[in-house]
Amino acid sequence: METIELRGCLEDELIEICKENGLKRFRASQLFQWVQQKTVRTWEEMKNIGDRDRQILRSRLSLYPLGKVREQRSEDGTRKYLFRLNDGETIECVLMDYERTRSRDRHTVCVSTQVGCAVGCAFCATGLQGLQRNLSVGEIAGQVLDITHYVRQEDPDFQVTNIVFMGMGEPLLNYDQVLKAIQLLNHEQGQNIGMRRMTISTCGVVPRIIQLAKDNPQVGLAVSLHTAQDEVRNDLIPMNRRYPLDQLMAACREYTHVTRRRITFEVALTTENARREEAEALARLLNGQFGHVNLIPVNPVVGTGMERPNPEQIKRFAQVLEDAGISVSSREERGADIDAACGQLRRLWEGEL
Ligand code: SF4
Numbered sequence: 001m002e003t004i005e006l007r008g009c010l011e012d013e014l015i016e017i018c019k020e021n022g023l024k025r026f027r028a029s030q031l032f033q034w035v036q037q038k039t040v041r042t043w044e045e046m047k048n049i050g051d052r053d054r055q056i057l058r059s060r061l062s063l064y065p066l067g068k069v070r071e072q073r074s075e076d077g078t079r080k081y082l083f084r085l086n087d088g089e090t091i092e093c094v095l096m097d098y099e100r101t102r103s104r105d106r107h108t109v110c111v112s113t114q115v116g117c118a119v120g121c122a123f124c125a126t127g128l129q130g131l132q133r134n135l136s137v138g139e140i141a142g143q144v145l146d147i148t149h150y151v152r153q154e155d156p157d158f159q160v161t162n163i164v165f166m167g168m169g170e171p172l173l174n175y176d177q178v179l180k181a182i183q184l185l186n187h188e189q190g191q192n193i194g195m196r197r198m199t200i201s202t203c204g205v206v207p208r209i210i211q212l213a214k215d216n217p218q219v220g221l222a223v224s225l226h227t228a229q230d231e232v233r234n235d236l237i238p239m240n241r242r243y244p245l246d247q248l249m250a251a252c253r254e255y256t257h258v259t260r261r262r263i264t265f266e267v268a269l270t271t272e273n274a275r276r277e278e279a280e281a282l283a284r285l286l287n288g289q290f291g292h293v294n295l296i297p298v299n300p301v302v303g304t305g306m307e308r309p310n311p312e313q314i315k316r317f318a319q320v321l322e323d324a325g326i327s328v329s330s331r332e333e334r335g336a337d338i339d340a341a342c343g344q345l346r347r348l349w350e351g352e353l
Contacts, residue, residue: 003062007035007145008138010184021056029189031057036141036190039149041065064138066091066146081147085139089115089132091168093143095151095160108162111143113178114169119203121224122236123268123298123306126168134174140181143167144191163193166201166222170239172208182219195219201266206243209251213258221255222264222294223248227273228281245285256290263291268298269317274309279317283324293321293328 004017014028027049034046043054043063066083069090073079079095094110117124118131144160151158163185165171171178182198185191195218202209203224212221225248227233233240243251252263265286267273286293295318297308309317314330321328 112167279320
């Protein structure tokens with residue numbers, strides 16, 4: 001009989017499996033808490049589950065913790081992990097600003113949702129690799145569980161508080177798995193991370209943005225916008241050819257209408273686009289949107305030819321938006337010394353860079 005991935009199961013699903021196998025209901029709760037709350041990585045660690053029941057459960061459920069291939073620590077406290085999946089593929093996952101935010105109790109993890117990515121954005125190291133496959137629910141949630149496991153070895157009270165689905169892959173192209181992973185990570189007997197502390201970042205998969213507003217209006221949405229011009233965006237984000245800016249803006253308006261939640265519009269700034277005319281076009285495009293612009297000066301990525309603008313250029317760009325009444329901030333570069341641009345660590349490891 002084929003086994004089911006334990007770390008991808010909701011408590012209700014474990015209750016069903018226990019019932020089918022003649023086990024008491026409380027076993028499901030124990031199992032769920034061991035895996036989702038205490039982040040154990042082996043069956044042997046589940047001390048209150050007896051040998052007989054454990055054998056039965058092992059015949060139905062598989063437990064695949066992610067193998068830590070490499071961990072890099074940045075001077076700013078960012079930790080970047082390269083994890084190996086059960087089939088040998090690798091993914092990246094980043095714990096942002098850990099050292100600096102230690103006292104503030106805000107620990108954000110940037111999670112991957114696919115191995116590689118089919119979208120192929122021009123500025124993105126992951127996009128250069130193409131899509132290998134979607135991640136399963138257990139592999140998505142497992143990144144948070146395993147980072148928690150590793151950090152707790154040094155800091156037993158460590159708890160992830162915020163999640164951004166902004167790592168490798170386009171989350172809305174692995175929609176069902178991402179939504180279920182969110183449900184798991186939100187579960188009060190598990191990591192208990194508030195829905196409003198989780199944010200999905202998309203390059204603009206229009207039908208899924210509208211669907212997300214209905215399926216989970218609590219979770220946050222960030223849109224990788226980058227430019228207000230279709231012809232430029234077509235080259236930067238090939239998905240724009242399918243869902244151009246007028247469709248994307250209409251979907252964003254519908255999203256905010258249904259959810260009453262503000263959207264974060266991400267704009268990666270390079271020496272190419274950090275110009276006054278670009279900022280003015282952006283201000284016109286976002287006129288009337290319930291949103292906030294997050295400017296992200298890019299980390300240079302080998303193979304893309306992109307360069308980071310200087311602080312003065314960034315300031316001038318932000319000022320144009322502010323003058324137009326648009327809320328704007330500039331995200332600090334994190335982990336620049338550890339290749340924290342998405343996909344870079346994996347490519348380094350595999351000898352592509
Ligand atoms: S930026 Fe995101 S959507 Fe674009 S190629 Fe990279 S991982 Fe894919």
